[in-house]
Amino acid sequence: xxxxxxxxxxxxxxxxxxxxxxxxxxxxxxxxxxxCILNRFRDTEQAxxxxxxxxxxxxxxIVKRRHFDVFNDGGQLPxxxxxxxxxxxxxxxxxxxPYVEAFTDVLGHGIDFVWGFSVGYPGSIPETAYTRYIALxxxxxxxxxxxxPSASVxxxxxxxxxxxxxxxxxxxxxxxxxxxxxxxxxxLLLRVQNDLGSVGSLPFETTTLRHRDV
Amino acid sequence: MSKKSKPLPNRYGxxxxxxxxxPIRDAANGVALRQHLGGLSEDRNGSPFSSATLIHLLRFVxxxxxxxxxxxxxxxxxxxxxxxxxxxxxxxxxxxxxxxxARQVPxxxxxxxxxxxxxxxxxPDELAHAGAADRLAQYLRRGQxxxxxxxxxxxxxxxxxxxxxxxxxxxxxxFVESHQAAPPDQLKKGFFRLWDSLVQKPDPHPGSL
Amino acid sequence: MPIALALHDIxxxxxxxxxxxxxxxxxxxxxxxxxxxxxxxxxxxxxxxPATWGENRPETTTNIALTxxxxxxxxxxxxxxxxxxxxxxxxxxxxxxxxxxxGDSAPEHWDEPWRNPEAQVxxxxxxxxxxxxxxDRHCQKLLAHLPVRVAALAPHQDAARIIHNEQPVExxxxxxxxSNPAIEGMPRNDNRNLVGNPDGKGGFSDVPAGEFVLGYPxxxxxxxxxxxxxxxxxxxxxxxxxxLAQDVAxxxxxxxxxxxxxxxxxxxxxxxxxxxxxxxxxxxxSPLVRYPRRPATADPTNQFDYVDDPEGALCPLGAxxxxxxxxxxxxxxxxxxxxxxxxxxGIPYGNFVRESExxxxxxxxxxxxxxxxxxxxxxxxxxQQWINNGDSFRQGNxxxxxxxxxxxxxxxxxxxxxxxxxxxxxxTGLPRFVTVKGGxxxxxxxxxxxxxxxxxxxxxx
Numbered sequence: 001x002x003x004x005x006x007x008x009x010x011x012x013x014x015x016x017x018x019x020x021x022x023x024x025x026x027x028x029x030x031x032x033x034x035x036c037i038l039n040r041f042r043d044t045e046q047a048x049x050x051x052x053x054x055x056x057x058x059x060x061x062i063v064k065r066r067h068f069d070v071f072n073d074g075g076q077l078p079x080x081x082x083x084x085x086x087x088x089x090x091x092x093x094x095x096x097x098p099y100v101e102a103f104t105d106v107l108g109h110g111i112d113f114v115w116g117f118s119v120g121y122p123g124s125i126p127e128t129a130y131t132r133y134i135a136l137x138x139x140x141x142x143x144x145x146x147x148x149p150s151a152s153v154x155x156x157x158x159x160x161x162x163x164x165x166x167x168x169x170x171x172x173x174x175x176x177x178x179x180x181x182x183x184x185x186x187x188l189l190l191r192v193q194n195d196l197g198s199v200g201s202l203p204f205e206t207t208t209l210r211h212r213d214v
Numbered sequence: 215m216s217k218k219s220k221p222l223p224n225r226y227g228x229x230x231x232x233x234x235x236x237p238i239r240d241a242a243n244g245v246a247l248r249q250h251l252g253g254l255s256e257d258r259n260g261s262p263f264s265s266a267t268l269i270h271l272l273r274f275v276x277x278x279x280x281x282x283x284x285x286x287x288x289x290x291x292x293x294x295x296x297x298x299x300x301x302x303x304x305x306x307x308x309x310x311x312x313x314x315x316a317r318q319v320p321x322x323x324x325x326x327x328x329x330x331x332x333x334x335x336x337x338p339d340e341l342a343h344a345g346a347a348d349r350l351a352q353y354l355r356r357g358q359x360x361x362x363x364x365x366x367x368x369x370x371x372x373x374x375x376x377x378x379x380x381x382x383x384x385x386x387x388x389f390v391e392s393h394q395a396a397p398p399d400q401l402k403k404g405f406f407r408l409w410d411s412l413v414q415k416p417d418p419h420p421g422s423l
Numbered sequence: 424m425p426i427a428l429a430l431h432d433i434x435x436x437x438x439x440x441x442x443x444x445x446x447x448x449x450x451x452x453x454x455x456x457x458x459x460x461x462x463x464x465x466x467x468x469x470x471x472x473p474a475t476w477g478e479n480r481p482e483t484t485t486n487i488a489l490t491x492x493x494x495x496x497x498x499x500x501x502x503x504x505x506x507x508x509x510x511x512x513x514x515x516x517x518x519x520x521x522x523x524x525x526g527d528s529a530p531e532h533w534d535e536p537w538r539n540p541e542a543q544v545x546x547x548x549x550x551x552x553x554x555x556x557x558x559d560r561h562c563q564k565l566l567a568h569l570p571v572r573v574a575a576l577a578p579h580q581d582a583a584r585i586i587h588n589e590q591p592v593e594x595x596x597x598x599x600x601x602s603n604p605a606i607e608g609m610p611r612n613d614n615r616n617l618v619g620n621p622d623g624k625g626g627f628s629d630v631p632a633g634e635f636v637l638g639y640p641x642x643x644x645x646x647x648x649x650x651x652x653x654x655x656x657x658x659x660x661x662x663x664x665x666x667l668a669q670d671v672a673x674x675x676x677x678x679x680x681x682x683x684x685x686x687x688x689x690x691x692x693x694x695x696x697x698x699x700x701x702x703x704x705x706x707x708x709s710p711l712v713r714y715p716r717r718p719a720t721a722d723p724t725n726q727f728d729y730v731d732d733p734e735g736a737l738c739p740l741g742a743x744x745x746x747x748x749x750x751x752x753x754x755x756x757x758x759x760x761x762x763x764x765x766x767x768x769g770i771p772y773g774n775f776v777r778e779s780e781x782x783x784x785x786x787x788x789x790x791x792x793x794x795x796x797x798x799x800x801x802x803x804x805x806x807q808q809w810i811n812n813g814d815s816f817r818q819g820n821x822x823x824x825x826x827x828x829x830x831x832x833x834x835x836x837x838x839x840x841x842x843x844x845x846x847x848x849x850x851t852g853l854p855r856f857v858t859v860k861g862g863x864x865x866x867x868x869x870x871x872x873x874x875x876x877x878x879x880x881x882x883x884x
Contacts, residue, residue: 035362142251145261147420163379197819
């Protein structure tokens with residue numbers, strides 16, 4: 001079981017969250033329509049998710065029940081599943097409890113209109129019933145790899161912003177006098193001051209609270 | 215459902231969000247695969263798949279039990295365990311992922327997918343043959359499920375850009391620390407020495423930072 | 424309908440502080456036989472101070488708390504002890520790594536009676552008074568009547584408020600006890616040090632009592648799970664007790680060293696400025712976000728927020744008070760911070776060293792006392808995610824400059840002031856100023872629960 005990405009330097013900041021939930025077949029297309037609408041407004045919808053600042057990737061897939069037989073070339077008995085499945089996969093930073101609490105406290109009923117069709121879904125409010133539902137259905141990842149495990153969502157944003165500023169700065173200041181360069185450098189620092197916090201992995205011995213990991 | 219070319223939802227900026235479900239051959243293969251996957255993070259860079267340089271994130275999840283269903287509780291089950299694959303990579307289509315996997319990490323690919331039904335390769339060196347990347351792409355598309363919503367925080371940033379920016383951040387922050395009291399001449403000289411060396415540094419290996 | 428809090432049943436110093444009682448003594452006891460432990464609690468019961476203590480102010484207050492091992496040592500059945508939350512059951516020592524209590528703060532370096540894991544602290548008796556002599560006599564009397572199989576663990580811990588420039592301060596010289604939650608159902612008494620949670624409209628609303636006392640609804644509109652039997656848990660709470668040593672010499676030396684570099688960045692700013700930036704308040708407690716250039720001239724308010732300071736130009740994003748209570752700084756109208764409030768009743772120990780004096784090696788620090796209904800979700804979250812990590816504040820791995828478990832590898836960014844032409848300044852190589860020297864997680868039962876524990880008659884089936 002390996003929900004938290006890592007490398008030889010330490011624990012990474014990317015944590016896996018995998019939640020398959022059954023959906024009645026008649027509701028599958030409703031879920032799909034709801035998600036398509038969300039996807040169309042992806043850039044603005046993501047603004048709320050962006051405010052949460054700890055979700056790096058999110059996949060919401062629908063697995064039709066016949067997909068469980070898509071590799072069956074007739075040689076085996078088919079799986080007779082009664083439901084289609086929502087497959088919600090996300091990658092986030094930090095312990096799980098506050099991640100789930102954020103869904104309750106920030107996204108609230110907004111996500112219920114898509115998740116609401118899942119069998120047994122209790123609603124995202126109140127939090128304890130929602131947390132219990134997730135715990136019953138959640139699956140742990142067997143392998144979770146990140147190409148930049150020591151960088152959280154915020155770290156990536158900061159580093160990219162800094163890189164962009166540095167490149168522009170280097171291109172425009174090479175010919176400045178030393179004094180003018182110093183003044184320009186101070187103006188650069190004012191623009192990137194909150195990009196300078198240390199980036200690195202977490203110590204191995206910090207078994208982060210409520211990570212479902214060993 | 216047509217598996218030829220996925221609709222736009224899978225793509226966001228420069229990234230592609232791939233989600234797939236593959237049947238594992240049988241329960242014994244499920245056990246073996248779980249054990250195999252558990253050992254992958256011992257790799258120095260967090261995964262042997264790290265050498266497939268277009269991958270931002272890769273996740274394998276074995277599902278051998280379908281979720282609890284409401285009241286009265288019913289357990290639904292499939293005849294074999296399944297492997298869920300989630301991958302976020304720089305590319306426009308599944309073929310880009312397949313090409314990178316075949317070329318850069320054939321051993322890692324076989325190590326995982328040989329446990330899955332209908333995997334068309336018996337050994338890693340077969341992935342070097344002509345047409346192998348296409349056959350792998352076809353297989354990956356067959357297992358692909360429909361991703362309706364795909365979000366990514368920085369959709370335009372590639373793996374290389376992110377890694378280089380982290381490398382630059384480490385170096386620049388240290389530079390600022392050590393040059394706070396520097397006279398103007400040292401500041402300018404020092405900055406360009408740093409910048410020029412950063413530009414020439416090779417791309418950090420994915421997973422190493 | 425206003426919440427009716429059972430103040431006669433909840434122990435004192437939780438919902439309202441023992442403000443005038445400036446001296447404290449903490450006694451640590453081990454119970455070697457259940458009947459002896461129960462007898463001792465029975466003896467103490469008449470003088471246990473409830474939350475209604477203001478009505479009949481005792482000369483010395485007395486309060487009791489128990490560790491999980493202490494509850495077992497009293498003979499509480501396993502069906503009951505195992506119903507308490509995991510964080511309390513495991514205890515603070517076992518969770519040291521996750522709390523960042525490593526290196527010099529690791530349990531093997533703790534003071535007695537905390538260092539030896541075998542000499543378990545089962546029972547904490549806390550006594551507060553206005554007078555040292557009265558306090559001492561009261562505690563001696565308690566100990567003189569200890570039943571045979573209840574042992575006092577040495578040493579006890581004395582503590583006393585420090586008054587400096589007419590204000591209560593802690594050893595780094597900062598005004599302390601300035602900020603606590605405003606709680607639903609508790610009268611304010613014009614206490615401007617209390618602040619609720621952001622209400623999304625620019626103001627604050629009182630925090631539901633269930634965040635601090637079991638048996639009442641919390642911020643999500645739900646009650647926390649209660650231990651079994653219910654009577655044991657209702658009106659009780661959890662106490663995080665941490666003895667935190669403060670290295671005043673190191674703190675002052677660090678400020679001096681950093682100022683040598685700061686003067687190259689900004690000639691007009693010195694130690695007081697830098698110290699304020701690390702903390703987020705001036706020495707007198709004025710919050711930087713309201714008083715960025717100099718301390719307030721009149722009593723500063725605690726009703727402030729950070730919405731107009733998103734880049735930390737006034738109060739750095741990683742400053743101590745901004746980390747420990749971010750208010751609305753994490754966006755979403757304060758929704759991401761509302762579940763993390765704790766009540767703090769810290770009290771210093773050791774001799775105060777004035778600015779003009781040289782600190783000796785004597786022990787000094789703060790007895791950190793925090794009350795909450797969920798240790799992991801409240802205290803441990805703040806400790807792990809906000810104090811020993813800076814990601815929520817865009818500060819990456821950098822830790823709280825004042826109390827984080829720093830190891831000289833981290834930094835703190837003091838953002839610049841564009842209008843004044845002051846560039847940002849980086850504090851570098853932050854050392855550890857605060858070291859954990861002991862502590863534990865306690866359960867603070869209601870008076871009813873104490874009667875139950877003293878009687879020892881538990882029928883759970």
